[in-house]
Amino acid sequence: MLTYSRLAYQAHDHQRCIITALERARVLCEESHARLTPIREIVLKTIWASHQPLGAYDIVDNLALNLHTGKRIKAPTVYRAIEFLLNLGLIHRITSLNAYIGRSFPENTHNDFFLICRICHSTAECSTEQMNSIILHTAERTGFQVETQVVEIIGLCPKCQQEKVS
Amino acid sequence: MLTYSRLAYQAHDHQRCIITALERARVLCEESHARLTPIREIVLKTIWASHQPLGAYDIVDNLALNLHTGKRIKAPTVYRAIEFLLNLGLIHRITSLNAYIGRSFPENTHNDFFLICRICHSTAECSTEQMNSIILHTAERTGFQVETQVVEIIGLCPKCQQEKVS
DNA sequence: TTATAAAATGATATAATATAACATTACTAT
DNA sequence: ATAGTAATGTTATATTATATCATTTTATAA
Numbered sequence A, B: 001m002l003t004y005s006r007l008a009y010q011a012h013d014h015q016r017c018i019i020t021a022l023e024r025a026r027v028l029c030e031e032s033h034a035r036l037t038p039i040r041e042i043v044l045k046t047i048w049a050s051h052q053p054l055g056a057y058d059i060v061d062n063l064a065l066n067l068h069t070g071k072r073i074k075a076p077t078v079y080r081a082i083e084f085l086l087n088l089g090l091i092h093r094i095t096s097l098n099a100y101i102g103r104s105f106p107e108n109t110h111n112d113f114f115l116i117c118r119i120c121h122s123t124a125e126c127s128t129e130q131m132n133s134i135i136l137h138t139a140e141r142t143g144f145q146v147e148t149q150v151v152e153i154i155g156l157c158p159k160c161q162q163e164k165v166s
Numbered sequence C: 001t002t003a004t005a006a007a008a009t010g011a012t013a014t015a016a017t018a019t020a021a022c023a024t025t026a027c028t029a030t
Numbered sequence D: 001a002t003a004g005t006a007a008t009g010t011t012a013t014a015t016t017a018t019a020t021c022a023t024t025t026t027a028t029a030a
Helices: A014-031 A038-048 A056-067 A075-087 A129-141 A158-165 B014-031 B038-047 B056-067 B075-088 B129-141 B158-165
Strands: A002-006 A091-094 A099-102 A113-117 A123-128 A145-156 B002-006 B091-094 B099-102 B113-117 B123-128 B145-156
Touching: A014 A038, A038 A056, A038 A075, A038 A099, A056 A075, A056 A099, A075 A091, A075 A099, A091 A113, A123 A129, A123 B129, A129 A145, A129 B123, A129 B129, A129 B145, A145 A158, A145 B129, B014 B038, B014 B075, B038 B056, B038 B075, B038 B099, B056 B075, B056 B099, B075 B091, B075 B099, B091 B113, B123 B129, B129 B145, B145 B158
Parallel strands: A113 A145, B113 B145
Antiparallel strands: A002 A123, A091 A099, A113 A123, A145 B145, B002 B123, B091 B099, B113 B123
């Protein structure tokens, strides 16, 4: 019943995550006649560097370090790239962290929810049919028309549970 | 199956909401040997003035208008009152609005979720057993240990749906 | 191919939300 | 009454995000 899940904290070849994400971004942009400019691409790559959501100013700092080409890319530019990527569905905003993370399942029509580790901030993206139907049913019963949803579960990932014990 | 719901947008005697909330706050503070100081009480009252979540600086402004006793209560004081009320479970933080709303069911042990109108921001507090069990089951299956949750459904309340049509 | 419009980025300033740090005041309990 | 704790006052500043206008780049049509 777990339709999708990318469990950040399980071992996986993360280079593949990045390559796949970038490739998918290129295809999607081509299809929708949107331009994946160098700035947008490097912002996406920076966000995909980990499964920890990244704040906008973290991205600014990261670019300053990794580009070291004299001129710094400033906040508004990063926010514009973020907006572009959000609109295309290539990244998610994690509201409770004010941070951004790569979207693992752009093809997924269900709404996603997130398992966010309070300690290491690693964030897993999931989606179930059930969750969606409960939300829709409950809302409908009260006459409320659902548009979007923010479902963020905060707790401890397996690794940080371990380290708390030891 | 809808365990609780306070449907902000349904007609109700809101004065009663406020009176009940304040009374409950007094009792709870007494029980837990916490002090419901004048500032904390007026912040709670201000938040309860409507079923729209209120930003911290909205509260600051409100107090300036309604107290008009020379000295303004400043942001840190309001944030401290907010923290106190959050800890006691008397208010909720609505993450997607950076705002605070009175808690309708402090006795509810389930976790709450919110139906938030995109236009008028009226916010209904709900909770169902089902939602909780899905979240717990999904999380457990991945080895994630749930602590808290943010479930905010954004859409249109019945009233704003009407007004969109007309 | 160049002129032109549209899109993207640069640059500066500032809004909005939240907290740190330390001083002062008020309350509680002996 | 007084010491110790809790709450509030005050100032400064951190953090996240956006508005505005200038400049550059890209796409396209004459």
